Amino acid sequence: MRTLAKNLATYVGREVTVKGWVNSRRDHGGLIFIDVRDHTGIVQLVIQPEQVDAFAQAEGLRDEFVVSASGLVRERAEELRNKNIDSGDIEISVQQIVILNRSNALPISLNEEQFTNEESRLRYRYLDLRRQKMQLMLSRRAKYYKYMRDYMEAQEFTEVTTPILANSSPEGARDFLVPSRVHQDKFYALPQAPQQFKQLLMVGGIARYYQIATCFRDEDPRADRLYGDFYQLDLEMSFVEDGEEVRAAMEPLIKNLVTDFAGKKLVTENIPRIPYTEAIERYGSDKPDLRFGMELIDLSNALENTEFGVFKNAISAGGAVKAICVTGAATLSRSQIDHFTTIAKSEGAGGLAYITLEDNEIKSPIAKFLSESERTEILDKTGLKEGDAVFFGADSRQIVNKVLGRLRNEFADHFNLKDPNQVALAWIVDFPFYERDTATKKIDFGHNPFSMPKGGLAAFDEPLDDAKKLAIIADQYDMVMNGYEICSGAVRNHNPEVMYKAFSVLGYDTKYVDEKFGAMIGAFKYGAPPHAGCAFGIDRIFMVLSNEENIREIVAFPKNGSGVDVMMNSPSTVDPSQLKELGFK
């Protein structure tokens, strides 16, 4: 990648001036070598003692000094070439060196192998960015943006920027609030997404909108989730009543990003559509990693008459017994099994029952509780083979899916089933419109109140009991990439009548809807076209395509896990006069 010296090859025999940082200095007493680094690469300077002034300057150089060096570009003699590095064939015989700036010894290591802790790297991010990996990341990221823009423009999407100073939205994440000076006691909020604006653009007759949008959310971060601000490729299409149109419009971009841009392989060319409930039942997750199988197998029927108490109790309580078959897991040690048991318990399981097949014989602490027919049935359903192990979950269906879904992931990590060169994409579709809050037991919007319920107004036909409410499907879809949610979208509810109905089911009257979503619901009364869209989390996609597991690695200036920018020291206190101006005491 570093090609400065290669570029200089065409200048052999000519005088040049190079400017950059001292990458390393090798002082042989009577002869000094300096590697100079700029954004394109490295070149070796040779300073002979005959060049008295330059030599004196070179003796005083230290790592990361900024220099300008002039001299003759020459090919190295055959025995002096270094075949191991790009810059090994030429060098500059220096006549003059000017120190443009000096540098203290660096507080972090720029050596790619000796990794400094993240806290220091973030504190000195301006130095960390000098590392080749970070340089490459930033230039790749710029190309990534261009790649997306080129595609969207070719598909005749119109880029529209929407306000950063917007309104607090009652649903969803915590807002960042901005006090208004002109209108005291009132606040702007930074948008969690341009959701309402883009829907208003549809009403405004923008047929296809897109934007690389900054989104702001005041929620605790994760390794794959930035604190504060992040970016979405946000888009919306009018006169679309079927989400399939949106999915079809965007699939080529994502597939090309995987193959052409990132040089990875798609696990399947055809991207599966998996209904939400099916994803939960088969993979124990609404964002399954499909690079490997290990599906959850329902044994509730096969074991309905079992004598094994744990299974029996789960089934009779209306729960489920499910299992995953893990190839090669019979060799797991006792302590490894304990490790996975701890994980299972952390997800709510009481324990982790398992059986293994070794020497064509089922071995297990629970084997004695299983009848011959039950063993046969388990073998048959799970496909347990010599050397494998089957792990069971027995509890409420929800907990069983959660536990086994987590274990499926952990086992895949343990057995190295996640090929970094492969990308598995899937659309998860048909999310529940309403869900019951596990804590309050109350029914609330599952994901997004702006989605169209499948069936429209007919979805709310009386009689409408809780079971029927919970069965309503939202025309909503997520895209999943290697176990990460990378996109969320929906056919929107553009019909005021359906909108009021969707809220009234939860006990909210029209006044509430008008107050909270006035602009949007008002706009829908003036001929809103049906529309649908989605938003891709482009930081996360770039992270996956870059083989990174920490999203901060692919952002120039990220906040740390506490929402602090340790380099700029934000958030910070402000001048009392600023507060006074805003009406604070």
Add this chain to the structure above:
RNA sequence: GGGCUCGUGGUGUAGAGGCCUAACAUGCCUCCCUGUCACGGAGGAGAUCGCCGGUUCGAAUCCGGUCGGGCCCGCCA
């Protein structure tokens, strides 16, 4: 809000009751060195082991608290 985990010279690590007056690598400083390329050689400086308290004859090491980082749960329409 909760759980787990980490905190030792500038950086990365070792040390897990007495071997520690804290080791190694790298970086830094001084000197030597004309073909190195992460140059080499000799010497040197640099750490009250995050902080506070406790247990103990004795604590970097054990315990409690606290602060800070990381991962996870909650949360993320």
